[in-house]
Amino acid sequence: xxxxxxxxxxxxxxxxxxxxxxxxxxxxxxxxxxxxxxxxxxxxxxxxxxxxxxxxxxxxxxxxxxxxxxxxxxxxxxxxxxxxxxxxxxxxxxxxxxxxxxxxxxxxxxxxxxxxxxxxxxxxxxxxxxxxxxxxxxxxxxxxxxxxxxxxxxxxxxxxxxxxxxxxxxxxxxxxxxxxxxxxxxxxxxxxxxxxxxxxxxxxxxxxxxxxxxxxxxxxxxxxxxxxxxxxxxxxxxxxxxxxxxxxxxxxxxxxxxxxxxxxxxxxxxxxxxxxxxxxxxxxxxxxxxxxxxxxxxxxxxxxxxxxxxxxxxxxxxxxxxxxxxxxxxxxxxxxx
Numbered sequence: 001x002x003x004x005x006x007x008x009x010x011x012x013x014x015x016x017x018x019x020x021x022x023x024x025x026x027x028x029x030x031x032x033x034x035x036x037x038x039x040x041x042x043x044x045x046x047x048x049x050x051x052x053x054x055x056x057x058x059x060x061x062x063x064x065x066x067x068x069x070x071x072x073x074x075x076x077x078x079x080x081x082x083x084x085x086x087x088x089x090x091x092x093x094x095x096x097x098x099x100x101x102x103x104x105x106x107x108x109x110x111x112x113x114x115x116x117x118x119x120x121x122x123x124x125x126x127x128x129x130x131x132x133x134x135x136x137x138x139x140x141x142x143x144x145x146x147x148x149x150x151x152x153x154x155x156x157x158x159x160x161x162x163x164x165x166x167x168x169x170x171x172x173x174x175x176x177x178x179x180x181x182x183x184x185x186x187x188x189x190x191x192x193x194x195x196x197x198x199x200x201x202x203x204x205x206x207x208x209x210x211x212x213x214x215x216x217x218x219x220x221x222x223x224x225x226x227x228x229x230x231x232x233x234x235x236x237x238x239x240x241x242x243x244x245x246x247x248x249x250x251x252x253x254x255x256x257x258x259x260x261x262x263x264x265x266x267x268x269x270x271x272x273x274x275x276x277x278x279x280x281x282x283x284x285x286x287x288x289x290x291x292x293x294x295x296x297x298x299x300x301x302x303x304x305x306x307x308x309x310x311x312x313x314x315x316x317x318x319x320x321x322x323x324x325x326x327x328x329x330x331x332x333x334x335x336x337x
Contacts, residue, residue, distance in 0.1 A: 007323045011316060016066070018312045023062050026305035037079060052077075065305075075306035080298055089287065089306050094180040095165060096279070096286035097314070100271045102183070102206040107213030108264055114214075115221025119229065120248060130218055137215025146208040146281035153204055163283035167197040205282040209275060213267040220263045224256035257329050265322035269315030273308075287311065 038045040049055055053064065068074035075086040111134075118130040153159040165182045166174060173194050177185050183202055186194035228234060229252050237247045276288030287307055295303035 007320055011320050014316055015313060018316070019066055019069070019309055020062060022305050022308045022312065023065055024058070026301045026308070027058070027061075029299065029301065029304070052079075069309070075309070076302035078302055079300050080294075085300075085302050085306050088290070089303070089310055091180050092285065092287040092290045092307075093310050093314070095284065096272060096275055096288060098165075098181050098183055099202065099205055099209065099278070099284060099286060100268060100275060102202055103209035103271060103275075104213055104264070104268050106206060106210035107267075108217050110210070111214045111217025112221055112260070115218045116225060116248065116253065118218070118222040119225030120244075122226065127222075130222070134215040134218040137211035137218075140211065141277075142208055142212070143277045143281050145211060146205070146278060149204050149208055150282070159200060159204060163285055165198055165201055165285065166194060167201075170194055170197055205278050205284050208282070209271060209278045213264070213271065216263055216267055217260065220260055221256065224259050225252055228252045228256045254329065258326065261322055261325055261329065265319050268318050272314050272318075273311045 035045070038048065053061060056064075065076060068076070073086055073090075074084070075089060077083060078085050114130040114133060118127040121127055165180075170193065173191060174182055174186075177189075179185050183195065183198040186192075186198055225248075229248075234247060234252055237251055238244070273288070275284075275286060276292055278284065279286040279289035280292070287310065291304060291307040294300060295307060
């Protein structure tokens with residue numbers, strides 16, 4: 001409990017520091033949105049700046065931003081049309097989260113299986129094949145792999161390819177959904193037709209994005225398992241006559257989970273922020289693609305700052321969950337050793 005409470009308390013100042021850094025970097029971007037928006041109405045520029053509080057000191061603007069985010073999840077209004085950017089960013093974040101979650105699930109399951117087999121049969125053809133797959137997953141660019149998957153799947157197998165998370169013909173079926181996690185919510189609601197459509201649209205981008213965590217988890221699992229299998233407790237368990245499967249899965253794998261869980265949490269955060277290439281190639285309506293198209297290209301600072309802050313917050317919360325999982329995996333963490 002002490003470990004969990006300490007980690008939770010550290011999260012709040014960390015979020016505050018991240019918000020300060022993000023707000024400062026977004027405000028330091030070159031160009032002025034007022035000059036771009038009021039190029040034909042220069043007399044309205046200063047009035048708009050005062051109305052938006054852009055002439056206030058930096059700390060005043062940051063305090064107002066943090067207060068709005070903490071109390072109302074308000075991420076300011078767009079510089080293009082003065083509309084709140086929070087609802088749009090949250091909707092895009094859910095699409096990116098669902099893509100990342102599916103990619104991580106595929107990557108971790110395959111990576112664990114390949115890594116365990118490589119460790120159990122070292123220097124075998126199976127081990128070499130696993131290392132080749134891991135090296136390919138790290139080396140092959142995601143955008144190139146995505147284009148190859150599109151050509152093969154769409155042209156040969158007739159997979160759907162659109163900028164939606166589901167078949168547009170099912171729009172009426174998802175109107176009553178409370179979230180934009182359409183795949184997960186359709187499964188909970190047992191809307192199997194919507195689930196099947198979402199799964200088809202999600203399969204290709206998730207498969208392309210999963211190669212990165214799959215490669216990292218494979219190499220980490222193999223390394224951690226080999227190290228644990230050389231220790232005395234594993235030798236003793238085998239000498240007592242325990243079956244090899246029980247020694248590997250119940251004893252060795254559990255002790256090797258700490259570094260595996262750590263790298264999984266880090267990979268999840270990296271995919272959340274780095275899925276922009278996958279989203280662009282597959283026209284996925286996610287957060288990264290929205291930040292680039294509606295934020296960076298249009299110099300819309302609230303979109304950039306809000307999007308990065310949401311990704312950073314998700315990354316911090318995922319790593320907090322990883323820290324809390326340590327307590328369940330390793331009793332020594334619970335005892336403060």
